[in-house]
Every structure is written in structure tokens, then in C-alpha cells.
Amino acid sequence: MIDSRPMDTFQPGDVLNNTYRIEAVLGRGGTSEVYKARSEISGRLAALKVLKAEFSANDDYLVLLTREEEIREIRHDAVVRYSENHRTQDGLVYLVMDYVDGPGLDRKLREGPMAADDLLTVCRRVSEGLEAAHNRNIVHRDLSPDNIILRGGDPAEAVIIDFGIAKDTNPGAETIVGNEFAGKYAYAAPEQLSGQTDARSDIYSLGAMLLANFRGQSPNVGNNPMEVVKKKGERLDTEGVPEPLKTLIDQMAAPDPDARFQSAAEVLAYLRENEGETDPDATVIFPPPRAPDPIPKSALKPEPVAPTTPPSEPPSVPERKSRGGLAAVLLALVLIAGGIGGYLGGVFDGLLGPKYPVAAPYQLTVDKPANGAPHAIGHVPSEQTLAAMNNLMTDLAGSADLTLATGAIADTWGADVMATLSELRNLDEWRLALDGNAAQISGETANAELHTHLTNAFADGLPGALEGSAKIDLIPVFLSSATVGAVLDRLADCGPLLTPGETSVGYGPQSSIIVAGKVADTATRIGLFDELSEIAGDRKVVVDVEVLNPTLCLIESNLPNAPPGGIGVDFIVGDRNEPNPSGRFFVGENPIIDIALPADVVDGYLTVSILDVSGNVYHLLPNLNRQENAVTALRDGQSGPIKVRVAYSVEEAALNNRIGFTVDDSSLGKSKVIVLHSEEPLFDGLRPTSESASGYATALKDHVASNQASILSLDSRILTTAVP
Structure with missing residues (x-):
């Protein structure tokens, strides 16, 4: 995420x-x-x-x-x-x-090489999914590591996601995001560069992905368009890839589509054949191997043929020469052959070192998530380290995908890594990431004694030749209310923030941190979520706040403390005379505003204002052109629920000297309609039809200080303006 x-x-x-x-x-x-x-x-x-x-x-x-x-x-x-x-x-x-929960192949790629067996499992699973899609004439067109998720981290549970640029290959069908080239260069088939795509393009992309994840690095496709085109015409370098993965990739990712596997079914048949499985009902034709380069015509000229007629005179017999030179050559050949055999047989391993491939970069990642099993993936330098790592993962009910390799690491690297892991294994959550001798360590624990021990153990550096630092956090079992409150107090910008569900002891391991209230802008809400997530551990964070703006928050902080009175605010689109329950109006539209009075509101006075996003306040009732705001006068003898219009259509406003307005693009965002119901008129005299938010806030504050008891209720509703 x-x-x-x-x-x-x-x-x-x-x-x-x-x-x-x-x-x-x-x-x-x-x-x-x-x-x-x-x-x-x-x-x-x-x-x-x-x-x-x-x-x-x-x-x-x-x-x-x-x-x-x-x-x-x-x-x-x-x-x-x-x-x-x-x-x-x-x-x-x-x-x-x-929602598919698990790491993507792009994350696995960043962590380092994957084991060949796991990649064969991924290939089988993804090919089965592609076969299902291709059978419905759907080609993905953008297969890459970030579009394959391993559910629960299991290669056998690989899932193809994001068919957002998939193409239906039925006649006349469209590409989801248009007909332009959409695949990523690193994994796209060569023909995609010229806009040609079919099922074989997905097969190429899958093959390129398998190779990238085996090597632990993305393909190099060049630095400019010309290099991309050139490299896409070349076969992928699969040297050092073990069988049967090597042949599989070679036949999936041939530059010529006709030389590839022609369908996902052929890929699956190849996998079955190499795993000892057979499908008696399947008839599969594999693409032939690529033909060798043609022999130049100049090489086809006949060699001169020696005459078959014996010479008229017998050839002279050359003088006998010493056989010492020939014997030396033969002896050298025998020694070379013996040396090769001894090397391949491992006779000289003690002198020359193991015959493991070189890995650059040399990487290993071992991590244990909270409430999960540890997993190790990457390179190790010896059989001893491999066995020790596998034993540790077994002890911790974890798993390992490790590759024997040589690289630029210290002689004590294996022992240093195992010493580090022996310290980390008791943490609740930890991670060790190595690139050569450089290491990064992070972890969490609720055990104060263990935290102190590890802090002291890594205070002077990491074990042996490893270079780097360790960050071990102490996470208490209960998250205190004071810790959460400190974040809320610091970020609150529109009145106090509330924490429903908070207990006297704070938040337990399974508790949710819920925040309610109002904030001045979206950035505040994001800040709340991000900062609370940092201290929440595994707890769920829900920031259920209303986002206003600085103008509204200024007024909010000065509004009287009054209960809602059930008075409604209804919106209508003026030019169409249609109800607008969302309260969202676009540029060019004419908002009409009605105040819905319940049957039991029969006396007192109404004060209706709209707080504009630009920082102004418009008084809809009362104002200089409509001074009467007594409820009895507004009802005009009507009983039961009634509606009082306070903002009119533009046409009616012009005819009757009422307030009407059209949304323009000068100030877009949230405005707020406020309805105050009071026993007496809210202010001494009329406020101007429009005034600044700060002026209105001061007037409200002064009135509330001496007339709080006269205010019966406060109701409000947001009106949002936007570009269509």
C-alpha cells in the first residue's frame, strides 16, 4: 500500500x-x-x-x-x-x-532472486488463468510483476490482477484504455511496439517476468527508443538458468511470435511433460527450435580433390623425428582432461572453492510479519549456511527460498548472518535485509526486557563484518489514550476531535482507533490517519471526520452550543427544478434552498446564513430585502410541516428582489448553510446581506456570551460546488 x-x-x-x-x-x-x-x-x-x-x-x-x-x-x-x-x-x-492480500511479484523482485521451482509453480498457475482468459478472447496486454499477486505469499496461489488495458480480440472490440501501445517496455512482446497483440504476447510477457524474478532484477531494455527496438529483437539471455525453466523461458519469450508456444495450453503441456504428468487426450505441437543461421554461399565452394591416380614415383620417406613433442602434447591433453573431470567431480573444491554462480547484487531478506511465519529469500554462500538457515526457518514454522551463490561478501558473512538472526528470532515482528555486507534491521516487541537486551546487543554495531544499524521499537500492549490524544490535540484545526470507543486503559491489541469531529482540510485528515497508523501497530485506524475549510471552522468555533432541532435544508437545481439530495452543484447551475420546518416549530425566530468557501457570509434570512423572520409570519397561517424558500431561482430572484445565485469557478468547494432557531431575534438590528466570516464570528461570539439560553436549536447542511 x-x-x-x-x-x-x-x-x-x-x-x-x-x-x-x-x-x-x-x-x-x-x-x-x-x-x-x-x-x-x-x-x-x-x-x-x-x-x-x-x-x-x-x-x-x-x-x-x-x-x-x-x-x-x-x-x-x-x-x-x-x-x-x-x-x-x-x-x-x-x-x-x-481484494487479493499478498505480495506482488514486483515486491518479490525487489527482495531478490526467486527459486526456480517456485517460478515454475507461478508459471503453471498464471498460465491456467491466461488460458481461461484467452478462451474468452481476452488478452491482458500488460502482464508484469506488479500485476501478479501471490495470495498469502504462496506461488501456487498466484492471481492475475488489473485487466484495465485488456483487449477483447473479438472483431470490432476496443482496448480498455484506447488502442495505443499500453504494455510496459521491459516485459512487452516485440510485436506490441508496433501495436500488434494476441495471446502469444501474454506468453512472452510471462516468460520475461519469470526470468526477471529468477535473476532478481528487471530486464535491461535500453535507454532510448532505438535501443528498446534493438533489444526487443534479441533473444533473452537465459544463461545459467536451470532446466526445465531455461527451455521454458526460451520458448515462451522468443522474439518471433511463431517460434513461441502458441497458447497457454502448450505452456501447461510442457510443464506437465517435465513434471512427469501426461494428458492422454491432449494433442500438442510445440514450436520447432529456431533454425541455425544460413551458411554463406562462399562456404559452399567445393574443396580441391586430391588426384586418385598414384604418382609415378613413390614419395620420399622423411627422416624420423623425435616423439618427445607428441608425447608432451598427449600428456598435456590427458592432464587437462583429468583436471576438468576432477573439477566437475568436486575433487578440487577444497582448493578452488565451491562452483556456485556469481550473484551481483548479493542479497538476502529474512522477515517475520506480526502474527505470521518468517520467510527467507535470496543468496547464501555455503551448504553450511543453507542448512543452518533452513533449520532456523523450520524451527520457527517458516519457509525459505535460498540460492547458493558466490559474491562480494566477507568470509564470515554466513556466521554473522546467523548470529544476527539468533538475536532477532524472539521479536514479535522483525526484518533483516542484506545487500552484500550492508544490512538493515528493524523489529518490534512488547517485551521491555528483550528491547533493552537487543538495544545493548546492537549498540556497538552489527555482528562480525556486517555493516549497518538496527531499529528495534518497543510497542506497549496497550496504547495509551494520552499518546493518541497528543496527536489529536496537535493536529486539531476545527474544534476538538473525539475518540468514541476509547476505554479508561487506552486501546488494547484488538481495539480500533476511531476519530470523529471536524477538520479544516483534507491534509489534516490524511495527517491524522498517517500519524495514528504509525503508533497504532496492528490496530485499525478509522478517521471519520467531516472535512470543512478554514472559513467554516472559524464559524464553527464560535457557534453556540445548541442541539439540533430537526429543521431540514433541501436543495433544488434551479434551471431544471429537480431535487438535489447530494447537495453538489456544478459550475453554471443555480442552487435553490428551502428550509423545511417540522410541525412542532411554530414560534420563535429563524436566522439562516450560508458560509461561503471564499471566506464570506451571506445572510439569507433576515436581510435588508427580507426583514421578517418570525416563524408565525413565515408560516402565514399554515400548520404542519412547511417549507420556507430562502434562495431562489435566478429568474424569480430578479422579479421579486430575492436572493438567487449561479455557481461560477471563482470559489469551488464546501459551503455551509446554518439555521439557528431562537426565542428572540439573534442580533440587535439587521446584519448586512454579506460580510466577512471573521466579522460574523465576532458577532456570534458576543451574542452567545449573553444570550446562550435563548438559542433553541442549530441545524446545518453542506453545499458543495465543483467543476463538472
């Missing part, structure tokens, strides 16, 4: 259509953003793909997102399950899909 940004469409804590609560940002793209969300109804996690606001009203993109939704017809566990499209009250369109 990635950090939230103020410009994101949604923020942690937002609830979409009263159903999906946003928890985190998963990714951002050119036309959409992907969020992790939880259903408030079922508690199920989901991934929501949201079209950015500027595309949500574009019919072309809506058609394309609908086509992506149709990919839900692919029914296979290796393909992410799509659900359906929804539209928010604000007009934003989002697509619901399964």
Missing part, C-alpha cells in the same frame, strides 16, 4: 454509497485509482477501481470500464474476480473487485 495524498479522489475513512469504507490507497494510474475498502455491511474486503473525476462523465471511458466489468465472466481462481460498477452521489464511477 502507498501513502494517501491530498489530491486523491478518496481519503481513508470515506464511505461510498453507505457501503464501502476506504482504508488505503493501493495504486494510481492515468485514468483511475485503486483503493482498499471494507464493506460496512458484510465486513468483506474489496478493491475499488475509481475513474478520476475528469473521466467519470466521459461516455467513452464509461463504456470501456463497463467492458472491464464484463471480464467478470472469466471464472478462474488465478484471475481476480470483478463484481460490478457503481456511481457515487457525486457522480464518480467505481468498479468493485476482489
Whole structure:
């Protein structure tokens, strides 16, 4: 997951259509953003793909997102399950899909090389998913490590995600984001550079991914377009890749599509054949090996043929020469052959060292998540270190994907690493990441004694030749209310923030930290979520605050402390005379505002004002052109619930000297309609029709100081203005 940004469409804590609560940002793209969300109804996690606001009203993109939704017809566990499209009250369109929890192959790539056996498992699983998609004429077109998730970290549970640029290969079908090239250069098939794509392109991409994850580094495709085109025409370098993975990659990622496996079914048949499985009903034709380069014609000229007729005179017999030279040559050949045999047989390992491949960079990562099993992946220098690491992972109920390799490391590297891990193993959560001799260590524990021990153990540096530092945090079992309160007090910018659900002892290990109240801007909400997440540990953080703006917060801090009175605020789109329950108006629209009085509000006085996003206050009732605000006068003899219009259509406002306005793009955002019901008129005399927020705040503060008891209720509603 990635950090939230103020410009994101949604923020942690937002609830979409009263159903999906946003928890985190998963990714951002050119036309959409992907969020992790939880259903408030079922508690199920989901991934929501949201079209950015500027595309949500574009019919072309809506058609394309609908086509992506149709990919839900692919029914296979290796393909992410799509659900359906929804539209928010604000007009934003989002697509619901399964949330797949686990590391992506891009994360595994950053951690270092993966074991060949695991990659063969990934290949089988992904090929099964591709076969299901290709059978429905759907080509992914953008397979890369970040589009493959290992559910729970298990290679056998690989899942293909993000069919956002998938192409339906049926005649006349469209690409989801247009017809331009969309694949990533590093993993795209050569033909994709010229806009040609079919199922074999996905096979190439999968092969390139397997090689990248085996080596632990992304393919080098050059630094400019010319280099990209040149390198894409060359075969991938699979030297040093063990069989059968080497041949598999060679035949999946041949530059010529006709020389590749022609379908995912052929890839699966190859895997079955090399795992001793057979499918008696399958007839599979593998692509032939690439033909050798043609022999030049000049090399086909006939050699001169010696005459078969014996010479008229017998050849002279040369003088006998010493055989010493020949014997020496033969002896040298025997010695060379014996040396090669001895090397291959391991006779000279004690002198020359193990015959392991060189790894650069030389990396190892061992980590244990909270409430999870540890996992080790990367390089080790010897059989002894390999055995020790495997034994440690077994003891801790973990797993290991390790590769024997040589590299630029100290002679004591293996022993130093094991000594470090023996110190870390008792932590609740820890991670050791090595690049050569450079190490980074982090961990958490609730055990104060263990924290002190490790702090002292690493105070003078890491064991042996390892270089780096260790950061071990002490996480108390209970998170104190004071710690949370300090964050809230420091970031509160629109009145006090509340913490419903807080207990007298603070927050336990399974407690949720919930924050309610109001803030002045989105950046404050993001800051609350990020800072609380840093101290929350595994606790869930819910920032359920209302985002206002500095103007509204200035008024909020000076409003009287009065209960809601059930007085409603209704919005209508003036030019269409249509109800607007969302309260969201776009540039060019004419908001009409009605105050809905309940049947029991029959006396007293109403004061209605709108606090504009630009920092001004407009008094809708009373004002110089409409001074009567007594409830009895507004009812004019009517009983029961009634509506009092305070902002009119532009046409009616012009005719009757009332207030009416049209949204322009000079000040967009949130405004607030405030309705105060009081026993007596709120102010001595009329306020101007418009005034500054600071002037109105001062007037409110002065009135509340001496007339708080006369205020019966306070009701309000947000009006939002935006660009369509």
C-alpha cells in the first residue's frame, strides 16, 4: 500500500454509497485509482477501481470500464474476480473487485532472486488463468510483476490482477484504455511496439517476468527508443538458468511470435511433460527450435580433390623425428582432461572453492510479519549456511527460498548472518535485509526486557563484518489514550476531535482507533490517519471526520452550543427544478434552498446564513430585502410541516428582489448553510446581506456570551460546488 495524498479522489475513512469504507490507497494510474475498502455491511474486503473525476462523465471511458466489468465472466481462481460498477452521489464511477492480500511479484523482485521451482509453480498457475482468459478472447496486454499477486505469499496461489488495458480480440472490440501501445517496455512482446497483440504476447510477457524474478532484477531494455527496438529483437539471455525453466523461458519469450508456444495450453503441456504428468487426450505441437543461421554461399565452394591416380614415383620417406613433442602434447591433453573431470567431480573444491554462480547484487531478506511465519529469500554462500538457515526457518514454522551463490561478501558473512538472526528470532515482528555486507534491521516487541537486551546487543554495531544499524521499537500492549490524544490535540484545526470507543486503559491489541469531529482540510485528515497508523501497530485506524475549510471552522468555533432541532435544508437545481439530495452543484447551475420546518416549530425566530468557501457570509434570512423572520409570519397561517424558500431561482430572484445565485469557478468547494432557531431575534438590528466570516464570528461570539439560553436549536447542511 502507498501513502494517501491530498489530491486523491478518496481519503481513508470515506464511505461510498453507505457501503464501502476506504482504508488505503493501493495504486494510481492515468485514468483511475485503486483503493482498499471494507464493506460496512458484510465486513468483506474489496478493491475499488475509481475513474478520476475528469473521466467519470466521459461516455467513452464509461463504456470501456463497463467492458472491464464484463471480464467478470472469466471464472478462474488465478484471475481476480470483478463484481460490478457503481456511481457515487457525486457522480464518480467505481468498479468493485476482489481484494487479493499478498505480495506482488514486483515486491518479490525487489527482495531478490526467486527459486526456480517456485517460478515454475507461478508459471503453471498464471498460465491456467491466461488460458481461461484467452478462451474468452481476452488478452491482458500488460502482464508484469506488479500485476501478479501471490495470495498469502504462496506461488501456487498466484492471481492475475488489473485487466484495465485488456483487449477483447473479438472483431470490432476496443482496448480498455484506447488502442495505443499500453504494455510496459521491459516485459512487452516485440510485436506490441508496433501495436500488434494476441495471446502469444501474454506468453512472452510471462516468460520475461519469470526470468526477471529468477535473476532478481528487471530486464535491461535500453535507454532510448532505438535501443528498446534493438533489444526487443534479441533473444533473452537465459544463461545459467536451470532446466526445465531455461527451455521454458526460451520458448515462451522468443522474439518471433511463431517460434513461441502458441497458447497457454502448450505452456501447461510442457510443464506437465517435465513434471512427469501426461494428458492422454491432449494433442500438442510445440514450436520447432529456431533454425541455425544460413551458411554463406562462399562456404559452399567445393574443396580441391586430391588426384586418385598414384604418382609415378613413390614419395620420399622423411627422416624420423623425435616423439618427445607428441608425447608432451598427449600428456598435456590427458592432464587437462583429468583436471576438468576432477573439477566437475568436486575433487578440487577444497582448493578452488565451491562452483556456485556469481550473484551481483548479493542479497538476502529474512522477515517475520506480526502474527505470521518468517520467510527467507535470496543468496547464501555455503551448504553450511543453507542448512543452518533452513533449520532456523523450520524451527520457527517458516519457509525459505535460498540460492547458493558466490559474491562480494566477507568470509564470515554466513556466521554473522546467523548470529544476527539468533538475536532477532524472539521479536514479535522483525526484518533483516542484506545487500552484500550492508544490512538493515528493524523489529518490534512488547517485551521491555528483550528491547533493552537487543538495544545493548546492537549498540556497538552489527555482528562480525556486517555493516549497518538496527531499529528495534518497543510497542506497549496497550496504547495509551494520552499518546493518541497528543496527536489529536496537535493536529486539531476545527474544534476538538473525539475518540468514541476509547476505554479508561487506552486501546488494547484488538481495539480500533476511531476519530470523529471536524477538520479544516483534507491534509489534516490524511495527517491524522498517517500519524495514528504509525503508533497504532496492528490496530485499525478509522478517521471519520467531516472535512470543512478554514472559513467554516472559524464559524464553527464560535457557534453556540445548541442541539439540533430537526429543521431540514433541501436543495433544488434551479434551471431544471429537480431535487438535489447530494447537495453538489456544478459550475453554471443555480442552487435553490428551502428550509423545511417540522410541525412542532411554530414560534420563535429563524436566522439562516450560508458560509461561503471564499471566506464570506451571506445572510439569507433576515436581510435588508427580507426583514421578517418570525416563524408565525413565515408560516402565514399554515400548520404542519412547511417549507420556507430562502434562495431562489435566478429568474424569480430578479422579479421579486430575492436572493438567487449561479455557481461560477471563482470559489469551488464546501459551503455551509446554518439555521439557528431562537426565542428572540439573534442580533440587535439587521446584519448586512454579506460580510466577512471573521466579522460574523465576532458577532456570534458576543451574542452567545449573553444570550446562550435563548438559542433553541442549530441545524446545518453542506453545499458543495465543483467543476463538472
